[in-house]
Structure formats: C-alpha cells, structure tokens
Amino acid sequence: MSGAVHEADALPRFQQLQYDFTAHIRNPSAVPAPDDVAAERMAVYKRLVYNNLEGYFSKAFPVLRACFADADWHAMVREFFVNHHCHKPQFFQAAEEFLAFLQNEHQPRPVDPPFLLELAHYEWVEMMLYVLDVEPDTAGIDPNGDLLESAPVISPLVYNLAYQYPVHAIDPADPPTEPPAQPTCLVVYRDRTREERVHFLKINPVTARLLQLIESDPGRSGREHLNAIAGEMQHPQPEAVIEGGAATLVDLRHRDILLGCRPAAG
Structure with a gap:
C-alpha cells in the first residue's frame, strides 16, 4: 500500500x-x-x-x-x-x-523426483521417532493377554503409513519414475529396548486396516476388529481371517507395535 x-x-x-x-x-x-x-x-x-x-x-x-x-x-x-x-x-x-x-x-x-513429498515424510517420521519424548503408559495393560478376546493396545511410538511409492526401498542411483500398481503400506515404530531403535515393517492392506481399527476404536477386542475386516472384505470364511489375524496380532506385539491388551469394552 x-x-x-x-x-x-x-x-x-x-x-x-x-x-x-x-x-x-x-x-x-x-x-x-x-x-x-x-x-x-x-x-x-x-x-x-x-x-x-x-x-x-x-x-x-x-x-x-x-x-x-x-x-x-x-x-x-x-x-x-x-x-x-x-x-x-x-x-x-x-x-x-x-x-x-x-x-x-x-x-x-x-x-x-515424483516421490519427493512421500520420501520426505517417511524420513521425517523416522527422525521424529528417534527424538520423540514419549514413554508408553502401560498401566492396566496385560503384556501377555489374549489379543483376540481382549482389546489390543497400540504403542504411541508407531506410525501406520501408506504411500504410492516404496519409500523404504528407494535407491537414489536407480529411483522409480512411476508408482507401482499397489500402494506401499508400512509401520514405522520404535522398540522399547535399551537402544530404542527405529524400524519399519512392510505390511499388507489388511494388517494396515487392522491397526487403523485398533487405533480408532480401542475398546473393541481383536476378534471384533477381525470380524469387521472379514465383513468389509466379504470373505467367505471369516474364521480364516480371524486365524490369520490372531497370528498377526502376536507378531505385532512381539515387535512392540502392540503393548499388550486391556479388557474389551462391554
């Protein structure tokens, strides 16, 4: 002016x-x-x-x-x-x-590069998990409880992510120019060892959806979450989804992605 x-x-x-x-x-x-x-x-x-x-x-x-x-x-x-x-x-x-x-x-x-924003976000997540000053609250959590019949508890040191590009595997010497047909689902997390290391785990869309449900509706049991997923998939054998999901829940707990479980609501 x-x-x-x-x-x-x-x-x-x-x-x-x-x-x-x-x-x-x-x-x-x-x-x-x-x-x-x-x-x-x-x-x-x-x-x-x-x-x-x-x-x-x-x-x-x-x-x-x-x-x-x-x-x-x-x-x-x-x-x-x-x-x-x-x-x-x-x-x-x-x-x-x-x-x-x-x-x-x-x-x-x-x-x-076409993956500029996705790669920058992924590397920022890795860095933030190293410096994040958060101690998981384990009060009321059973680290060895039944993850199907109780409500699984996700760690606050976890990012459940989906990208068009495989950002965890980009080689600067041979970078991708087009995204693959399927998105890349990753869990980036910090374990609770003395070293507090940051890891990534490539997961499938079903496991990504399971973690999303656990985070958004923490009062439901693992079985309820898996039944909901089977319904969304219109799977002809829901018990097969529950059986596979039970093994996935145990693996996620072993990796410190899940802290354990609490009694399910209702």
Whole structure:
C-alpha cells in the first residue's frame, strides 16, 4: 500500500538492524547487507547459518538428499530460506518446518523426483521417532493377554503409513519414475529396548486396516476388529481371517507395535 510504514521501520534502531541482518542472511542475492556491518563478518554469519541448517537437512533427509545433484539441492534449501517462516522454536524441529515447506510452498521443478513429498515424510517420521519424548503408559495393560478376546493396545511410538511409492526401498542411483500398481503400506515404530531403535515393517492392506481399527476404536477386542475386516472384505470364511489375524496380532506385539491388551469394552 502506498505510504504504508514497514513493520521494521517503527522499531528501535537495534531491532531494525536485526531485521536487515536476518533478511540479508535469508536472501543475500536480493536483500542488501546492512551498511554498518563489515562484509567479512556478514559473510561468516551467512555461511554459518546456511551451512548449519543445510547440513541438518542433509542428515535428516539422507536418501532425499542423495536423489539431487548438489546445485538442485542447494537451490531448494535456499528457496526454503527465502520463502518459509518457521514457527517451531527448537532446532531439531527445523526438519518438520522443511517438510511443511515442501508440502505447502515449494514450487515443483522438473528435477524433483515424483516421490519427493512421500520420501520426505517417511524420513521425517523416522527422525521424529528417534527424538520423540514419549514413554508408553502401560498401566492396566496385560503384556501377555489374549489379543483376540481382549482389546489390543497400540504403542504411541508407531506410525501406520501408506504411500504410492516404496519409500523404504528407494535407491537414489536407480529411483522409480512411476508408482507401482499397489500402494506401499508400512509401520514405522520404535522398540522399547535399551537402544530404542527405529524400524519399519512392510505390511499388507489388511494388517494396515487392522491397526487403523485398533487405533480408532480401542475398546473393541481383536476378534471384533477381525470380524469387521472379514465383513468389509466379504470373505467367505471369516474364521480364516480371524486365524490369520490372531497370528498377526502376536507378531505385532512381539515387535512392540502392540503393548499388550486391556479388557474389551462391554
């Protein structure tokens, strides 16, 4: 608007300097450096800020990084610097900000792989499970109970995911150009060993649906969930679904995807 006062213009001088300083760091090719900061000092700050974040993104998204030539990767990170305004205060949350930028603001380019968003999300999930400060509440849970007759309890350290591309198996040297006919269903989870390692498990759509039902309707027994799935499938032998599902439930508990079970509601 003509005659409007820029937000920074109404601030004290030192805060105006901060605005000018950070604006130049974000977009040095378009925003001039403050007049009263030596060029050598400015160059140090520009290099440190950019290299710290770019290095962090390269470690948080290692497979995604390997899918890009250096110039294309750095152009995308610079686009993040210029256009994205972060809202998360902690440094490790910058990966979530980068994911949000890719999902909402990044302008797709011919050099971008078609699985860009899915791979970025998958790698962010892996990283978040490493740092997630959550201790599963096991009160009232029987770790060895009957998963069919009681209500299975899913761990909070679990992501039940579906992607068009096999993001867990992408080879940057030979990346896919088209999605396969069937989606890729994955459970990404952190175990409860002393090392608290993060794993992935490729599952079929039936197991994915079972986990979805357990999470959305936690009061129902494993048998009730499996009966519901057999009905959805219009399976001619529901007992076969229940038999196979019972083995799946035991395996999920063995992997710490399920914590155990509680008495079913009603």
